[in-house]
Amino acid sequence: MQLKMFVLSGAALTLWLAPLxxxxxxxxxHKSMQGLSLCAAAVCAVQAGNIACELAQDGEIEEIKxxxxxxxxxDEISVSTYVSQQQRQQEAEQILNPREHLERALAxxxxxxxxxxxxxxxxxxxxxxxxxxxxxxxRKELIHQLRARGYGKAKIILEIWGSSKGGSEKYQVAEAEFxxxxxxx
Amino acid sequence: MRAAYLANYFVAGCAASSLLGWIASTHSMxxxxxxxLAAATFIVWGLxxxxxxxxxxxxxxxxxxxxxxxxxxxxxxxIGAGVFLCS
Numbered sequence: 001m002q003l004k005m006f007v008l009s010g011a012a013l014t015l016w017l018a019p020l021x022x023x024x025x026x027x028x029x030h031k032s033m034q035g036l037s038l039c040a041a042a043v044c045a046v047q048a049g050n051i052a053c054e055l056a057q058d059g060e061i062e063e064i065k066x067x068x069x070x071x072x073x074x075d076e077i078s079v080s081t082y083v084s085q086q087q088r089q090q091e092a093e094q095i096l097n098p099r100e101h102l103e104r105a106l107a108x109x110x111x112x113x114x115x116x117x118x119x120x121x122x123x124x125x126x127x128x129x130x131x132x133x134x135x136x137x138x139r140k141e142l143i144h145q146l147r148a149r150g151y152g153k154a155k156i157i158l159e160i161w162g163s164s165k166g167g168s169e170k171y172q173v174a175e176a177e178f179x180x181x182x183x184x185x
Numbered sequence: 186m187r188a189a190y191l192a193n194y195f196v197a198g199c200a201a202s203s204l205l206g207w208i209a210s211t212h213s214m215x216x217x218x219x220x221x222l223a224a225a226t227f228i229v230w231g232l233x234x235x236x237x238x239x240x241x242x243x244x245x246x247x248x249x250x251x252x253x254x255x256x257x258x259x260x261x262x263x264i265g266a267g268v269f270l271c272s
Binding site: 005008009012013015016017020021025031034035038039041042045046048049050051052053055056059 | 186187189190191192193194196197199200201203204207208210211268269272
Protein backbone atom coordinates (compact mmCIF):
# COMPACT_ATOMS: atom_id res chain seq x y z
CA MET A 1 0.00 0.00 0.00
CA GLN A 2 2.80 2.37 0.91
CA LEU A 3 4.71 1.39 -2.22
CA LYS A 4 1.64 2.12 -4.34
CA MET A 5 1.32 5.52 -2.70
CA PHE A 6 4.98 6.37 -3.32
CA VAL A 7 4.75 5.23 -6.95
CA LEU A 8 1.62 7.31 -7.51
CA SER A 9 3.25 10.35 -5.87
CA GLY A 10 6.33 10.02 -8.08
CA ALA A 11 4.18 9.52 -11.16
CA ALA A 12 2.12 12.60 -10.29
CA LEU A 13 5.21 14.78 -9.94
CA THR A 14 6.74 13.38 -13.15
CA LEU A 15 3.53 13.75 -15.16
CA TRP A 16 3.11 17.30 -13.91
CA LEU A 17 6.65 18.63 -14.52
CA ALA A 18 8.22 16.51 -17.26
CA PRO A 19 5.81 17.21 -20.18
CA LEU A 20 5.71 20.92 -19.40
CA UNK A 21 9.52 21.21 -19.53
CA UNK A 22 10.32 18.68 -22.28
CA UNK A 23 7.51 19.12 -24.80
CA UNK A 24 6.99 22.15 -27.05
CA UNK A 25 3.73 24.07 -26.70
CA UNK A 26 3.74 25.12 -30.32
CA UNK A 27 3.55 21.55 -31.63
CA UNK A 28 -0.04 20.33 -31.71
CA UNK A 29 0.37 16.80 -30.41
CA HIS A 30 2.90 17.97 -27.78
CA LYS A 31 0.29 20.34 -26.42
CA SER A 32 -2.29 17.55 -26.33
CA MET A 33 0.16 15.31 -24.48
CA GLN A 34 0.79 18.07 -21.95
CA GLY A 35 -2.95 18.36 -21.26
CA LEU A 36 -3.31 14.61 -20.89
CA SER A 37 -0.29 14.31 -18.62
CA LEU A 38 -1.55 17.17 -16.43
CA CYS A 39 -4.91 15.42 -16.07
CA ALA A 40 -3.14 12.15 -15.21
CA ALA A 41 -0.87 13.96 -12.74
CA ALA A 42 -3.85 15.44 -10.90
CA VAL A 43 -5.60 12.05 -10.78
CA CYS A 44 -2.44 10.24 -9.57
CA ALA A 45 -1.85 12.85 -6.88
CA VAL A 46 -5.43 12.59 -5.63
CA GLN A 47 -5.21 8.77 -5.56
CA ALA A 48 -1.92 8.92 -3.68
CA GLY A 49 -3.46 11.40 -1.24
CA ASN A 50 -6.43 9.08 -0.61
CA ILE A 51 -4.13 6.10 0.03
CA ALA A 52 -1.96 8.19 2.37
CA CYS A 53 -5.11 9.32 4.19
CA GLU A 54 -6.21 5.69 4.71
CA LEU A 55 -2.75 4.73 5.93
CA ALA A 56 -2.74 7.66 8.36
CA GLN A 57 -6.12 6.60 9.74
CA ASP A 58 -4.91 2.99 10.09
CA GLY A 59 -1.83 4.24 11.92
CA GLU A 60 -3.99 6.25 14.31
CA ILE A 61 -6.20 3.20 14.98
CA GLU A 62 -3.12 1.05 15.65
CA GLU A 63 -1.81 3.68 18.04
CA ILE A 64 -5.15 3.76 19.89
CA LYS A 65 -5.10 -0.07 20.10
CA UNK A 66 -1.56 -0.02 21.48
CA UNK A 67 -2.57 2.56 24.08
CA UNK A 68 -5.62 0.50 25.07
CA UNK A 69 -3.50 -2.68 25.43
CA UNK A 70 -0.92 -0.82 27.50
CA UNK A 71 -3.66 0.58 29.73
CA UNK A 72 -5.14 -2.94 30.14
CA UNK A 73 -1.76 -4.38 31.12
CA UNK A 74 -1.16 -1.60 33.63
CA ASP A 75 -4.64 -2.11 35.08
CA GLU A 76 -4.08 -5.87 35.38
CA ILE A 77 -0.73 -5.40 37.11
CA SER A 78 -2.17 -2.89 39.58
CA VAL A 79 -5.12 -5.20 40.34
CA SER A 80 -2.82 -8.18 40.95
CA THR A 81 -0.61 -6.01 43.17
CA TYR A 82 -3.65 -4.91 45.16
CA VAL A 83 -4.89 -8.50 45.52
CA SER A 84 -1.48 -9.78 46.67
CA GLN A 85 -1.29 -6.94 49.18
CA GLN A 86 -4.70 -7.91 50.54
CA GLN A 87 -3.59 -11.54 50.80
CA ARG A 88 -0.45 -10.56 52.68
CA GLN A 89 -2.52 -8.42 55.01
CA GLN A 90 -4.91 -11.30 55.69
CA GLU A 91 -2.01 -13.66 56.34
CA ALA A 92 -0.47 -11.17 58.72
CA GLU A 93 -3.78 -10.83 60.56
CA GLN A 94 -4.08 -14.59 60.82
CA ILE A 95 -0.55 -14.86 62.18
CA LEU A 96 -1.32 -12.19 64.77
CA ASN A 97 -4.48 -14.08 65.85
CA PRO A 98 -3.03 -17.19 67.59
CA ARG A 99 -6.31 -19.05 68.01
CA GLU A 100 -7.15 -18.88 64.33
CA HIS A 101 -3.56 -19.63 63.47
CA LEU A 102 -3.68 -22.71 65.68
CA GLU A 103 -6.92 -23.90 64.12
CA ARG A 104 -5.52 -23.36 60.68
CA ALA A 105 -2.30 -25.17 61.52
CA LEU A 106 -4.29 -28.07 62.91
CA ALA A 107 -6.50 -28.16 59.86
CA UNK A 108 -3.42 -28.33 57.68
CA UNK A 109 -1.68 -30.90 59.84
CA UNK A 110 -4.53 -33.38 60.31
CA UNK A 111 -6.55 -34.67 57.44
CA UNK A 112 -9.09 -36.87 59.30
CA UNK A 113 -12.08 -34.94 60.62
CA UNK A 114 -12.54 -36.91 63.86
CA UNK A 115 -8.89 -36.76 64.73
CA UNK A 116 -8.90 -33.15 63.75
CA UNK A 117 -11.75 -32.35 66.11
CA UNK A 118 -10.13 -34.26 68.99
CA UNK A 119 -6.76 -32.75 68.48
CA UNK A 120 -8.26 -29.35 68.06
CA UNK A 121 -10.22 -29.63 71.30
CA UNK A 122 -7.05 -30.86 73.05
CA UNK A 123 -5.00 -28.06 71.64
CA UNK A 124 -7.67 -25.53 72.50
CA UNK A 125 -7.95 -26.98 76.02
CA UNK A 126 -4.25 -26.45 76.58
CA UNK A 127 -4.46 -22.67 77.01
CA UNK A 128 -7.36 -23.15 79.49
CA UNK A 129 -5.26 -25.59 81.55
CA UNK A 130 -2.35 -23.19 81.44
CA UNK A 131 -4.62 -20.38 82.53
CA UNK A 132 -5.96 -22.40 85.49
CA UNK A 133 -2.40 -23.32 86.46
CA UNK A 134 -1.52 -19.64 86.46
CA UNK A 135 -4.57 -18.89 88.64
CA UNK A 136 -3.58 -21.61 91.05
CA UNK A 137 -0.08 -20.24 91.30
CA UNK A 138 -1.43 -16.77 91.99
CA ARG A 139 -3.79 -18.07 94.65
CA LYS A 140 -1.02 -20.07 96.25
CA GLU A 141 1.09 -16.97 96.35
CA LEU A 142 -1.77 -15.01 97.92
CA ILE A 143 -2.41 -17.74 100.51
CA HIS A 144 1.28 -17.72 101.33
CA GLN A 145 1.31 -13.97 101.82
CA LEU A 146 -1.88 -13.95 103.90
CA ARG A 147 -0.56 -16.76 106.10
CA ALA A 148 2.60 -14.79 106.61
CA ARG A 149 0.42 -11.93 107.86
CA GLY A 150 -1.20 -14.33 110.30
CA TYR A 151 -4.56 -14.84 108.56
CA GLY A 152 -6.57 -17.94 109.38
CA LYS A 153 -8.28 -20.32 106.97
CA ALA A 154 -11.74 -18.66 107.11
CA LYS A 155 -10.29 -15.22 106.58
CA ILE A 156 -8.12 -16.38 103.68
CA ILE A 157 -11.15 -18.02 101.99
CA LEU A 158 -13.13 -14.82 102.55
CA GLU A 159 -10.32 -12.75 101.10
CA ILE A 160 -9.59 -14.88 98.03
CA TRP A 161 -12.89 -16.57 97.12
CA GLY A 162 -15.18 -14.00 98.70
CA SER A 163 -17.29 -16.51 100.66
CA SER A 164 -17.80 -16.27 104.38
CA LYS A 165 -17.73 -19.22 106.74
CA GLY A 166 -20.94 -21.26 106.81
CA GLY A 167 -22.56 -24.26 105.27
CA SER A 168 -23.03 -22.74 101.83
CA GLU A 169 -22.05 -24.75 98.79
CA LYS A 170 -19.83 -21.90 97.60
CA TYR A 171 -17.88 -21.94 100.84
CA GLN A 172 -17.49 -25.71 100.68
CA VAL A 173 -16.15 -25.50 97.13
CA ALA A 174 -13.78 -22.72 98.16
CA GLU A 175 -12.65 -24.73 101.19
CA ALA A 176 -11.97 -27.78 99.02
CA GLU A 177 -9.99 -25.59 96.62
CA PHE A 178 -8.08 -24.11 99.57
CA UNK A 179 -7.22 -27.54 100.86
CA UNK A 180 -6.10 -28.67 97.44
CA UNK A 181 -3.84 -25.67 97.11
CA UNK A 182 -2.52 -25.93 100.63
CA UNK A 183 -1.90 -29.65 100.08
CA UNK A 184 0.25 -28.73 97.09
CA UNK A 185 2.57 -26.69 99.30
CA MET B 186 1.83 9.61 6.73
CA ARG B 187 -0.32 12.66 7.38
CA ALA B 188 2.38 14.84 5.81
CA ALA B 189 2.47 12.51 2.78
CA TYR B 190 -1.25 12.84 2.18
CA LEU B 191 -1.14 16.62 2.58
CA ALA B 192 1.81 16.79 0.17
CA ASN B 193 -0.04 14.63 -2.37
CA TYR B 194 -3.13 16.84 -2.25
CA PHE B 195 -0.86 19.85 -2.60
CA VAL B 196 0.73 18.34 -5.75
CA ALA B 197 -2.77 17.55 -7.06
CA GLY B 198 -3.74 21.20 -6.57
CA CYS B 199 -0.60 22.38 -8.35
CA ALA B 200 -1.24 20.01 -11.27
CA ALA B 201 -4.88 21.18 -11.44
CA SER B 202 -3.72 24.78 -11.52
CA SER B 203 -1.29 23.99 -14.36
CA LEU B 204 -4.12 22.19 -16.15
CA LEU B 205 -6.28 25.31 -15.89
CA GLY B 206 -3.39 27.31 -17.41
CA TRP B 207 -3.12 24.77 -20.19
CA ILE B 208 -6.88 25.01 -20.84
CA ALA B 209 -6.54 28.81 -20.94
CA SER B 210 -3.78 28.53 -23.53
CA THR B 211 -5.86 26.41 -25.89
CA HIS B 212 -8.41 29.10 -26.95
CA SER B 213 -9.05 32.81 -26.37
CA MET B 214 -12.56 32.12 -25.03
CA UNK B 215 -11.16 29.54 -22.66
CA UNK B 216 -8.57 32.10 -21.58
CA UNK B 217 -11.32 34.63 -20.78
CA UNK B 218 -13.33 32.00 -18.93
CA UNK B 219 -10.32 30.94 -16.88
CA UNK B 220 -9.42 34.58 -16.18
CA UNK B 221 -12.98 35.21 -14.97
CA LEU B 222 -12.84 32.05 -12.84
CA ALA B 223 -9.47 33.08 -11.39
CA ALA B 224 -10.74 36.59 -10.60
CA ALA B 225 -13.87 35.23 -8.92
CA THR B 226 -11.80 32.74 -6.95
CA PHE B 227 -9.41 35.46 -5.86
CA ILE B 228 -12.30 37.67 -4.69
CA VAL B 229 -13.79 34.78 -2.74
CA TRP B 230 -10.32 34.03 -1.33
CA GLY B 231 -9.91 37.65 -0.18
CA LEU B 232 -13.36 37.68 1.41
CA UNK B 233 -12.60 34.44 3.23
CA UNK B 234 -9.32 35.91 4.45
CA UNK B 235 -11.04 39.06 5.72
CA UNK B 236 -14.09 37.31 7.20
CA UNK B 237 -12.12 34.42 8.61
CA UNK B 238 -14.01 34.23 11.93
CA UNK B 239 -17.43 34.10 10.27
CA UNK B 240 -16.31 31.66 7.58
CA UNK B 241 -14.61 29.38 10.12
CA UNK B 242 -17.85 29.25 12.14
CA UNK B 243 -19.84 28.51 8.98
CA UNK B 244 -17.43 25.76 7.85
CA UNK B 245 -17.06 24.51 11.45
CA UNK B 246 -13.26 24.59 11.39
CA UNK B 247 -10.81 26.60 13.46
CA UNK B 248 -9.49 29.94 12.23
CA UNK B 249 -5.85 28.72 11.98
CA UNK B 250 -7.00 25.74 9.91
CA UNK B 251 -8.96 28.05 7.58
CA UNK B 252 -5.98 30.36 7.19
CA UNK B 253 -3.69 27.42 6.47
CA UNK B 254 -6.18 26.12 3.92
CA UNK B 255 -6.38 29.54 2.20
CA UNK B 256 -2.62 29.97 2.13
CA UNK B 257 -2.13 26.44 0.79
CA UNK B 258 -4.70 27.15 -1.96
CA UNK B 259 -2.96 30.38 -2.92
CA UNK B 260 0.43 28.64 -2.96
CA UNK B 261 -0.96 25.82 -5.14
CA UNK B 262 -2.43 28.28 -7.63
CA UNK B 263 0.74 30.36 -7.80
CA ILE B 264 3.10 27.39 -8.10
CA GLY B 265 0.91 25.62 -10.68
CA ALA B 266 0.50 28.76 -12.80
CA GLY B 267 4.16 29.66 -12.40
CA VAL B 268 5.33 26.22 -13.51
CA PHE B 269 3.05 26.36 -16.56
CA LEU B 270 4.03 29.91 -17.54
CA CYS B 271 7.79 29.41 -17.06
CA SER B 272 7.93 26.13 -18.97
